[in-house]
Amino acid sequence: MGEKTFEEVVIDFFKEKLGDKLKSYEVKPRIKSKGLVIVTVSSSTIKEAITSFLEKFSEQGAKLSTITGVDFGKNLGLVYHITVDGEGIVVNVKVNDLPRTSPEVETLSDVIPAAAFMEREVHDLFGIKFKDHPSLKKWVLVETWPEGVYPLRKDFKQEG
Amino acid sequence: MSCVIPIGPHHPALKESELFKLTVDGEEIVNAEIKIGYNHRGIEKLAENMTYDQVVYLVERICGICSNIHPLCFVQVIEDIAEIEAPDRARFIRTIIAELERLHSHLLWLGVLGHVIGFDTLLMWSWKIREPILDIFEEVTGNRRHYAINVIGGVKWDISPEAASKILNVVKEVRKSLDKLLNIVTRDSTTLARLRNIGVLSKHDAKKFCVVGPTARGSGLYIDARKDHPYAAYKEVSFNVPTVNDGDVWARTYVRILEMVESISIIEQALGALPAGPIKADRKEIPPWQEGTRVSEAPRGEDLHFVITGENNRPWRLKVRSPSVVNVPSLTKMLPGYTVADSVAIIGSIDPCFSCTDRVAVVKKDDGTKMLYEFDELVKMSRKKYGGV
Numbered sequence: 319m320g321e322k323t324f325e326e327v328v329i330d331f332f333k334e335k336l337g338d339k340l341k342s343y344e345v346k347p348r349i350k351s352k353g354l355v356i357v358t359v360s361s362s363t364i365k366e367a368i369t370s371f372l373e374k375f376s377e378q379g380a381k382l383s384t385i386t387g388v389d390f391g392k393n394l395g396l397v398y399h400i401t402v403d404g405e406g407i408v409v410n411v412k413v414n415d416l417p418r419t420s421p422e423v424e425t426l427s428d429v430i431p432a433a434a435f436m437e438r439e440v441h442d443l444f445g446i447k448f449k450d451h452p453s454l455k456k457w458v459l460v461e462t463w464p465e466g467v468y469p470l471r472k473d474f475k476q477e478g
Numbered sequence: 479m480s481c482v483i484p485i486g487p488h489h490p491a492l493k494e495s496e497l498f499k500l501t502v503d504g505e506e507i508v509n510a511e512i513k514i515g516y517n518h519r520g521i522e523k524l525a526e527n528m529t530y531d532q533v534v535y536l537v538e539r540i541c542g543i544c545s546n547i548h549p550l551c552f553v554q555v556i557e558d559i560a561e562i563e564a565p566d567r568a569r570f571i572r573t574i575i576a577e578l579e580r581l582h583s584h585l586l587w588l589g590v591l592g593h594v595i596g597f598d599t600l601l602m603w604s605w606k607i608r609e610p611i612l613d614i615f616e617e618v619t620g621n622r623r624h625y626a627i628n629v630i631g632g633v634k635w636d637i638s639p640e641a642a643s644k645i646l647n648v649v650k651e652v653r654k655s656l657d658k659l660l661n662i663v664t665r666d667s668t669t670l671a672r673l674r675n676i677g678v679l680s681k682h683d684a685k686k687f688c689v690v691g692p693t694a695r696g697s698g699l700y701i702d703a704r705k706d707h708p709y710a711a712y713k714e715v716s717f718n719v720p721t722v723n724d725g726d727v728w729a730r731t732y733v734r735i736l737e738m739v740e741s742i743s744i745i746e747q748a749l750g751a752l753p754a755g756p757i758k759a760d761r762k763e764i765p766p767w768q769e770g771t772r773v774s775e776a777p778r779g780e781d782l783h784f785v786i787t788g789e790n791n792r793p794w795r796l797k798v799r800s801p802s803v804v805n806v807p808s809l810t811k812m813l814p815g816y817t818v819a820d821s822v823a824i825i826g827s828i829d830p831c832f833s834c835t836d837r838v839a840v841v842k843k844d845d846g847t848k849m850l851y852e853f854d855e856l857v858k859m860s861r862k863k864y865g866g867v
Contacts, residue, residue: 346558346768346769346770347558348558348770348772349554349557349558349561349562349563349564350563350708350709350713351558351707351708351709352707354558354770354771356769379701379706381685381688382688383688383773383780383782383799383804384782384797384799384803384804386784386795386797388786388795389795397784397797399771399782399784399799401706401707401773401780401782403701403703403706403707404706406706406707406708407707408707408771408772408773410769410771410784430686430688431686431687431807432686432687432688432804432807434807435803435804435807439803442515443522456513456515457513457514457515458514458515458518459515459518460515460516469520469523470522470523474523476523476524476527
């Protein structure tokens, strides 16, 4: 047995930390580059998953690059993109179990100031609420944008 | 008396609009609030109705300055998903174009910085040095901006031996001129007085705000997507990642000039080692319901593209995280403690496509009187601070 790749180290970390709240995991190869680790976790554990990962791999330069909202059709979801700069890999931590009506997850803004802005963007475009966020004021949309209309959801149709 | 000074949001001549609400106590900024989105064009939504080849053109138009990095990042995500390997020659050409873009972007930025601190000679020099680089783009790709050189599987235009020697001549001249710029930024006492010890972002805060690119490297963070997440031909060339620990406007300026020196070295190495062969790989079908993520180093820092593929040759979801999105919020940390006159240089120092200083309304808290300043007046204020005209 050779030494574990960093991709395997990442997956082992999530397995150990989250137990059965880790729903699935895979490593996607990337051309002439290290792999892309994709883990899907339960939304109730997302804060623990992200903060513990960033803490554990802060030496390796792990940082939260951004948060993406996704409309999976039946549910809404989030992808937290973590770049581990010292190891050259990207980890996508995915949540896909947010109900379309009243989607809500815990905020990361108290731990990572940058996340406050990323969460405001997702809130604008997908209507996902972040519990205990200091201010979910409009960030990328205008202040006069109608409430309850979320342009990046699939049921929002483009006109013209 | 404390009052709120909104800077922005619109200036028609500049390409990005933002609103900075500065709360000031006398001359000192005590709080800064930011609102972005005035230029939100719904590109991520538009992409969902376009074919992958159309999206390449769409993302190129996200930015007019770093227009090459978005398509470069996007096509690499698609290449990962569809397992299309770009030929070696294409990877080297991508590297050369990306570094030429960094050169022109940094020079453009340096000129603008010179302008706002009242040093218009620096603007003239810097943009004069930049001009031949745009000519190179026209020669190789047919366009001075929006080169449209990246396609899924490779590049569209080759670099001929004649063009290669022209590029070498141009970068040789740029290198000579950089010595002059380095001299100014490290020795000229007036320039140093304007740039030193303002807008300081500590290494700790830089980490907390997840800043990237020269903003991070000016605060002593050793990160660079070209080294950390190698793409194109960056593994095959050797270069340094300069960092400066000071964290002030000067550090962000100095680090960019050092980066230009590295860019020139990368271009020379890549042209010297340019492999022969095709510039585009055969097309393969792009499978639906796959996902991919790539990061690459734009002139302003790490750029991230995330794609979930959909049916009908169209993406289900495209997410673009350009570097300014994380760099701009860090201004809320950089601005407090400094003066309104310095705010222009501080905001400019993260290279957010310095816009938005179109008009400034000073609202006095006690009686609600409003005064409006034009962009020119604000620049004048910035210049006068140290006795300029």
